[in-house]
Amino acid sequence: MNLRALPIGFYGAVMGLAGLGLTARAAAPLFPGVVRAPAYFTELWVGLGTLAFILLVPAYAAKLVRYPKAVKDEFTDPVQLGFCSSLPVGMSLVAGGIGPYSPLAASILWWAAFVVLLAFQGWALLRLLGGGIELAQVNAGWLIVFGGGFVLPGPGIGLGYVEASRFSFGFSTVAAALLMPLLLYRAFAAPPLPAVLRPSWFILLAPPTLIYVNGLALYPEAAFLEILYPFSLVLAAALLLYARHLARWPFGVPWWAFTFPLDALAYAAARYALDRQTELWRAVAGATLLLATLFVVMVLWKTLRSAASRRA
Numbered sequence: 001m002n003l004r005a006l007p008i009g010f011y012g013a014v015m016g017l018a019g020l021g022l023t024a025r026a027a028a029p030l031f032p033g034v035v036r037a038p039a040y041f042t043e044l045w046v047g048l049g050t051l052a053f054i055l056l057v058p059a060y061a062a063k064l065v066r067y068p069k070a071v072k073d074e075f076t077d078p079v080q081l082g083f084c085s086s087l088p089v090g091m092s093l094v095a096g097g098i099g100p101y102s103p104l105a106a107s108i109l110w111w112a113a114f115v116v117l118l119a120f121q122g123w124a125l126l127r128l129l130g131g132g133i134e135l136a137q138v139n140a141g142w143l144i145v146f147g148g149g150f151v152l153p154g155p156g157i158g159l160g161y162v163e164a165s166r167f168s169f170g171f172s173t174v175a176a177a178l179l180m181p182l183l184l185y186r187a188f189a190a191p192p193l194p195a196v197l198r199p200s201w202f203i204l205l206a207p208p209t210l211i212y213v214n215g216l217a218l219y220p221e222a223a224f225l226e227i228l229y230p231f232s233l234v235l236a237a238a239l240l241l242y243a244r245h246l247a248r249w250p251f252g253v254p255w256w257a258f259t260f261p262l263d264a265l266a267y268a269a270a271r272y273a274l275d276r277q278t279e280l281w282r283a284v285a286g287a288t289l290l291l292a293t294l295f296v297v298m299v300l301w302k303t304l305r306s307a308a309s310r311r312a
Contacts (some may be wrong), residue, residue, distance in 0.1 A: 003063040004070050009083035009141075009253050010056060013303065014090030018049025018097045020296050022154065027270035027289050030282055045296070047099035060087075078133045079197075081124060081140030088117035090124045091147040096155025099273045103159070110152070110159055114168060117148050117312025121171070136190040140183055141257070145209055146175035153214040154267075166218050168197035173215070176207040196252045202239055205261035207234040209268040216271070229272050233284075236265050251306060253300045262292040 024042040027240035064071050074080045092113035099106040124145045127133075153165035156253030183204065193200065214227040221226075243258075267289040 004067045006059055006063050007253050008074050009086055011086035011090040012261035014049050014053045015086055015093055016256050016296050017052055018093040019260045019263035020292055021045030022096050023267040026267055030273055030285055050094050067198040082145045085145035086147045088113040088294050089151050092155050097242045099159055107159055125258055130192040135186055138186045140200045143203045147172045150210045150214055153218055159216055163184055169218055173211055187256045195249045197254050198249055199255050200257040201256050202261040206264050210266040213268050213271045229268050251302050258295045258300055262295050
């Protein structure tokens with residue numbers, strides 16, 4: 001493995017794989033006899049996400065030791081900065097995945113994710129205040145670092161850390177509300193993203209879906225958050241139309257940005273369908289879960305094929 005070329009954004013694979021497993025667990029009550037939790041489908045993705053995390057942690061630690069300047073560049077380059085937080089966010093999802101099997105290990109991982117994400121958010125704010133960032137360097141990956149806190153409550157609530165989850169959710173919800181208009185302005189006013197980075201626009205799906213689901217979990221009286229789900233569906237349709245020529249886009253690590261946002265969409269669809277208990281919303285939940293699965297399988301297959309070709 002070329003450690004120098006190993007991007008920290010590869011932790012997006014952990015997010016996409018483990019996120020699909022957690023989403024399938026949440027959707028299982030909608031499809032009795034088809035999707036069981038924990039069972040063959042849900043735990044496969046949780047296991048793959050955990051395996052990816054176990055492989056990537058020592059690999060990136062070795063990169064830090066051998067190539068510290070390359071790591072520093074990732075944490076200071078505005079284009080790559082946001083993707084650095086895929087590490088703690090992915091860690092929190094692994095914590096949620098292993099929670100039913102090892103609550104102690106899950107708790108340690110979740111708190112580590114909480115602390116590391118908070119540190120990364122502080123660094124990102126410091127980098128932002130330092131200036132020198134061009135509009136063309138802004139990308140949706142910034143939502144991972146500033147908005148990663150609305151991912152943590154999913155596993156955090158299950159582990160019993162409600163107050164810490166509220167803290168993380170509160171910061172990230174406000175930060176995402178400020179960042180989303182900037183990202184939309186960037187889409188209009190700056191040159192298009194390089195083709196390899198275009199999948200990162202799918203990260204725009206994460207704020208409305210996860211603020212809806214985890215916001216209601218933390219604040220059950222905030223029923224108005226349901227309005228974010230229809231917006232998410234329309235946004236997803238627009239993004240899929242935007243990505244209609246994805247076969248022409250060069251494959252790279254940013255393709256993992258397709259996966260977790262679509263997991264989050266399916267997670268929100270499952271919550272909405274469970275609340276409504278109608279065939280229409282059940283069908284939508286099934287379609288979004290299938291869509292998320294297809295994208296995760298596609299990107300995983302392309303990643304393994306790319307790795308095999310490099311070794312050959």
